[in-house]
Amino acid sequence: MEKFKLLLGKYNNIVQNFSYLTLLQVFNVFFPVIIYPFLIDLFGLELWGKIVLAQSLALYLSLFIDFGFDRFAVKEVSIYRNNAIKLSEIVSCIVPLRIFLGILVFAIYAIVVMNVSFFEGDETLYLLFYALNFNFILFPKWFFQGVEEMKYIVIINVSVKIVFVILMFLTIKSASDFLNVPIFFGVGAFIGGIIGLVVMFNYKKVNFRFYSFSRYYYYVKSSFYLFASTFVISIKDRFNVFIVGYFLGMQEVALYDISIKLISFITQPIEAINGAIYPKVAKDLNMGFVKKIAFYSFLFVLVMVLVTQIFLTDIFHFLNVNEILNENEIRIFLFSSLFLTLSVFLARNCFIVFDKFKLLFHSMVMSSGLYVVLILLLYFFNQITFKYIVLVVFIVYIFEFLYRYYLARKYNLISMGIRSKLGKYYYGGGSYSHLAKPIVYLFDLYRHRIVSEKSFTENRFKRRMGYDLNLENPKTLNEKIQWLKLYHRTPLHTICADKIAVRDYVAEKIGKEYLVPLIMVTEDIQDINFDNLPNEPFIIKTNHDSGSYKIIKDKNDVGDWNALRNFFSKSLKSNFYYKSKEWQYKNIPPKILVEKLLITKEGNIPEDYKIHCFKGVPKYIQLDVDRGRENHSRNWYNTNWERTEFHWSTKLKSGGETLPNDKEIPRPLTLDTMLKFATVLSKEFPYVRVDFYSLDNKKVYFGEITFNHDSGFRPIIPKEWDYKLGDMVTLPDHNTIA
Numbered sequence: 020m021e022k023f024k025l026l027l028g029k030y031n032n033i034v035q036n037f038s039y040l041t042l043l044q045v046f047n048v049f050f051p052v053i054i055y056p057f058l059i060d061l062f063g064l065e066l067w068g069k070i071v072l073a074q075s076l077a078l079y080l081s082l083f084i085d086f087g088f089d090r091f092a093v094k095e096v097s098i099y100r101n102n103a104i105k106l107s108e109i110v111s112c113i114v115p116l117r118i119f120l121g122i123l124v125f126a127i128y129a130i131v132v133m134n135v136s137f138f139e140g141d142e143t144l145y146l147l148f149y150a151l152n153f154n155f156i157l158f159p160k161w162f163f164q165g166v167e168e169m170k171y172i173v174i175i176n177v178s179v180k181i182v183f184v185i186l187m188f189l190t191i192k193s194a195s196d197f198l199n200v201p202i203f204f205g206v207g208a209f210i211g212g213i214i215g216l217v218v219m220f221n222y223k224k225v226n227f228r229f230y231s232f233s234r235y236y237y238y239v240k241s242s243f244y245l246f247a248s249t250f251v252i253s254i255k256d257r258f259n260v261f262i263v264g265y266f267l268g269m270q271e272v273a274l275y276d277i278s279i280k281l282i283s284f285i286t287q288p289i290e291a292i293n294g295a296i297y298p299k300v301a302k303d304l305n306m307g308f309v310k311k312i313a314f315y316s317f318l319f320v321l322v323m324v325l326v327t328q329i330f331l332t333d334i335f336h337f338l339n340v341n342e343i344l345n346e347n348e349i350r351i352f353l354f355s356s357l358f359l360t361l362s363v364f365l366a367r368n369c370f371i372v373f374d375k376f377k378l379l380f381h382s383m384v385m386s387s388g389l390y391v392v393l394i395l396l397l398y399f400f401n402q403i404t405f406k407y408i409v410l411v412v413f414i415v416y417i418f419e420f421l422y423r424y425y426l427a428r429k430y431n432l433i434s435m436g437i438r439s440k441l442g443k444y445y446y447g448g449g450s451y452s453h454l455a456k457p458i459v460y461l462f463d464l465y466r467h468r469i470v471s472e473k474s475f476t477e478n479r480f481k482r483r484m485g486y487d488l489n490l491e492n493p494k495t496l497n498e499k500i501q502w503l504k505l506y507h508r509t510p511l512h513t514i515c516a517d518k519i520a521v522r523d524y525v526a527e528k529i530g531k532e533y534l535v536p537l538i539m540v541t542e543d544i545q546d547i548n549f550d551n552l553p554n555e556p557f558i559i560k561t562n563h564d565s566g567s568y569k570i571i572k573d574k575n576d577v578g579d580w581n582a583l584r585n586f587f588s589k590s591l592k593s594n595f596y597y598k599s600k601e602w603q604y605k606n607i608p609p610k611i612l613v614e615k616l617l618i619t620k621e622g623n624i625p626e627d628y629k630i631h632c633f634k635g636v637p638k639y640i641q642l643d644v645d646r647g648r649e650n651h652s653r654n655w656y657n658t659n660w661e662r663t664e665f666h667w668s669t670k671l672k673s674g675g676e677t678l679p680n681d682k683e684i685p686r687p688l689t690l691d692t693m694l695k696f697a698t699v700l701s702k703e704f705p706y707v708r709v710d711f712y713s714l715d716n717k718k719v720y721f722g723e724i725t726f727n728h729d730s731g732f733r734p735i736i737p738k739e740w741d742y743k744l745g746d747m748v749t750l751p752d753h754n755t756i757a
Contacts, residue, residue: 054184056337059273062194068272069141070200075276077148080128081155084120087245088113088238089161090371096165098737102664107226110162110219112238114227121156125149147198150205157212159219166222169295175214183207244376259408262394266403271344275405278349281334285323285356286363289316293367300368306432313364320360324353348409355416362420369432370423373485373734378426386419430485472600476501483732495741496706499748500731503705507751508602511703515724516603518562519612525721529696533721535712539613544584544591547611549574556616561587563607564595570616570624587611601727617714625712627722628693632709633747635702637694639663644680653677658694660686665740669729689713700724706748 059067092113099105132138132145163171183203191199219225263275292312300309327334328350370379393411397403426432470478473490480488480501493499514520522534538557539546547559552574560568567590569583577583596605617625629641640656655663668676687693689711696719697709710722735741 054187057188058191058200061191062197065270066194066197068270068276070144070197071272071276073141073145073148073201074151074204076145077151080124080149081152082246082250083124084117084152084155085246086116086120086239087242087247088117090245090367091238091242092161093165094371095737096162097167099664100166102662103225105664107228108230108234109238110159110225111227112230112235113161114159114216116235116238117156121152124152144198144201147201147205150201151208153205153208153212157209158215160215162219162222163215168222171215171218175211175218179207179211179214244380245371247380259412262403263405263408267405271405274344274349275408277335278352278409281327281349281353282356282359285320285327285353286360289320289360289363292316293363296368300372306369309364309368313361316360316364317357320356324356327353345405345409348406352409352413355413358416358420362416362423365420365423365427369427373432375430375432375485378430379423382419382423382426385422386415389418390415430481432485472505472602475600476505479732484734493750494745495738496735496744496748497731497733497741499745499750500706500727502750503748504601504727504731507705512603512726513606516563516601516726517607518560518723519610520562520607521724525700528699529721533696533719535617535720536615537612538615539611541611542591542609544588544611547584547587547613548580549577552613553615556618557613558616559583559587559611559613561590561609562612563604563609564590564593565599565604572616599730601730603726617712617720619715625714625720626687627710627712628687628690629708629710629722629725629728630693630697630701631728632697632701632704632707634705634749635698637697637701637709638747640690641667641708642684643677644682644684651677652680654679654682654684658690660690665735665737665744667728667733667735669733687713688716689719692719696721705750 058070062070092109095109096106099109128149129146132142138145158175160172163169183206187199187203190196190203220227259275263271296309296312331346331350331353366379366382370376370382390411393414394403394408397407397411477488477490480497484497488501489498490502490505493502511524514524519540522531522537525531525534538553539551541547552571554574556570556572557574558568558570567587569586571577591609591611594605594609596602619625627643627646629643630637631639631641637658640658640660642654642656644652644654653666653668655666657663662679666679668678693711693713696711700709700721701707701724704726706726708725708728710725712720712722714720735744
């Protein structure tokens, strides 16, 4: 029970959002259940099919109004939810753009309806149904999802729909009242949209203002691939209704619509889950979490499909459809829900959160292309029937999932590399560990000793970042770090990477009083013993690599001195260069150093301030909080101690990310001193990170100098900041290879 409470607390926002979205989805599911039997019985399948076709056409036009803003804006709002200025910019650009597109699309649609013979006699029905799009033009669902306030979406939408459903039952008495359906739908969408805008502009004092054309263009350009993807995939997802209506008839349209509603009924909870976890995933980029949710969602959908199969006949009878044409085809069609579920997870919580809009677009082009080819084959062979149309859609959904999964694996968006998988056996033991060890050893030998630095860097960059490294014309900070890693090498790089040699450099530049007191330097691991080490807290580390250290607060607590010596013996025998291809580590003579462990008055290790400098100018401060714990977070500040608009997180063993926290951390009293020292120590390098400790907010101690933060293999979110930070780095005019 206690564990359940902890999980509930940890994922409180997700649980709340899922609850609200589930409530909305349940209502959306039962809304047709309530109204369909009444309207089908009153209008008959023929007229009902015509209404469904008009409604489908109107909703199809919504994708031109949305233009991909819905998904792009959710991510932007989620990232900048605590930045009132940026939040106001997003709102002030998205809302006018959608209103403009809504008016433009209606003008074109009205011209088509009034002049194409297919609509003759039903012009009013088709034009009135366009009012459904007020829900897309006005209602800011994207905003409420981004700030994770799903309750507003639910309360407004459900309240408005309930009112107008009641009005439908009260006013629609015969088939001649069929125009009341689009009228009530449209008025409800308009009122709901207005209420949503009012709530949004009162949320956290979001202000509306006009911006330059370039800002509006930025949002159009950023959303284009999402729009293009949606447009392409709509060919297979929405054209079926029109094909069925044109070639087969309105009764078949009604049956096809009911089949689609059943699939929607099955997958609605999954839509709620996707929407609920999306803001968290957009921030955390935790694919382990996404895979777990996708797996359990798949099992849920499978159960729902099987249950629906059992009660399918009863469902159709409840909807006043007594004769089920194409029943077997509909049963097969329902199984497409399984592939649709997994495909949506890959699209929304994988491709989109990693800004892989081109990959998403490519997958949609391929699946829609397959759909068009199959439909054309049916047309040429005169086989356009309900059975074959359903079979085509089923095949396309399978293909789409498999192709997206292939792309996600190819670009390392959801899986570990070969070395990581083998490493589980190598380090974790088990019955296969003896087989895995030589394989891992040979793989490491090939990767670290045989593969060239350039190939190693390019391959790892593509796996980690998801796109090709451009060394000819690097633009992003991560790309420029790779360029500097390969082409900018001086003896000073080796000195600064050596934790012992760098002490002389720092002492010369800022003074030896800012160095952590040194207890011992040795090359002999036997010197690491109880008698040689002090009674006060200390830290043992190697000088030539990254991550090889042990904190000893009391040497009496060391249970196994041999194990401790073996740990450092292995470290001394390794050359960190061959693991990372970071040249500055290659020629460092390996040694062990023991330093005094800095401890605050409260008995804690002092905060570590990592200052990112660009050609001798400190720009941003990285502060890690609760390091070594599951809730390890990382805040980013500018030199005025204001939160930045970006974050640059590293991956935790749990699969999560070191994301910024919501804590108000006061500006350290020693910040000016640290910035002054960082300026001095960084002026020789185009980009470098200089770390300091602030002991009790009084005394500054030098930590280390790092040339390649996270080796340049971690995404900066949002991606535009990778470019902005990259612009701050001026690469040397010519290579300086040691």
